[in-house]
């Protein structure tokens with residue numbers, strides 16, 4: 001295997017046996033839809049589907065529960081949340097942010113808006129887990145990203161590959177200091193390698209006419225000039241390696257010591273920090289050690305792209321805003337969602353909004369009485385009865401209480417007069 005980013009980390013995480021198992025299951029088909037709900041139940045998945053979990057994560061394998069999920073969707077939202085925590089741990093130990101972002105983009109970026117049928121239209125459908133697609137020239141090295149994620153996939157059998165790839169990418173961007181991404185989940189996986197898109201749908205880095213090539217490819221995905229430039233800003237992360245894509249230097253002063261597997265050529269100095277330095281550095285033509293692919297250069301040369309590139313170099317907030325929208329849109333391309341509207345991990349599957357508090361509703365005694373629970377009514381009754389009263393009678397009709405008050409007042413007056 002090539003000395004790929006994350007490769008060393010992957011082999012640290014996986015024993016040789018586990019690595020072999022992963023390679024096999026990376027290209028295995030999804031269980032039929034009828035088993036989807038069983039699959040998301042840990043015990044049943046073990047008994048019926050014989051999915052062994054990685055020992056690396058075995059200690060926390062009981063952390064999740066599917067009980068809270070109202071329905072069985074393509075992915076289980078509780079398991080997605082737990083998987084997100086595991087991805088954060090993985091990022092902490094391997095610094096694999098860039099390759100996870102590239103993985104998510106390459107799964108989604110095969111989308112063709114001119115094809116209506118799923119999965120023929122390509123896009124974020126998990127097809128990149130199959131070897132045949134990993135072998136496409138544009139995907140060189142991405143097998144390492146898949147190996148890093150495979151133990152997480154095995155632990156959370158109720159999470160689809162398509163969701164896991166996009167979750168990993170979004171988590172990496174956010175963890176590297178990028179904007180919060182308005183992601184949704186529930187992507188259905190393709191079931192077999194025959195459903196992979198044909199080679200050649202992703203962009204080349206050095207075509208004869210870079211700007212028009214970028215438009216050909218990204219317009220086919222339904223994305224526009226602003227989105228092309230914003231998304232190119234993801235190259236603020238990571239490195240290019242000659243042994244993979246053929247682009248970049250074998251190493252530079254910024255990459256020779258890692259982190260992760262050393263080497264490659266980065267676009268920015270701090271290539272694990274998500275900010276707008278990609279635009280700043282290309283504009284300033286800062287350093288021979290920083291990479292500028294022909295397609296990167298095009299965004300400062302083409303008049304329409306340049307407007308956005310200049311803006312993002314000046315204004316990181318504007319870049320973050322446009323990037324967040326474009327990334328989320330990219331992550332949804334071609335995806336078939338179940339439920340059809342998808343769901344967010346931040347507020348769970350579409351819940352009815354809580355009833356708004358309207359003060360006027362509480363302004364009459366009648367409504368308040370209706371709002372009281374039976375337990376509260378019991379408590380109030382007991383308190384009244386404690387001093388001989390009753391909540392059912394007006395105060396003046398509680399004779400015993402009135403007599404007590406008169407006696408107390410008389411006693412007070414007597415003591416005043418005596419003094």
Ligand code: HEM
Nearest residue numbers: 098099101102105203204205231234238239240241244245
């Ligand atoms: C605009 C057209 C694009 C071209 C021609 C292009 C090309 C490339 C190339 C040649 C590499 C080096 C791969 C290697 O040698 O390992 C690379 C890496 C990368 N690309 Fe792109 N890319 C494009 C768009 C994008 C987009 C839209 C994203 C994400 C939204 C993205 C994210 C990345 C990341 C994060 C890396 C670094 C991967 C690593 O360090 O392992 N790229 N890209």
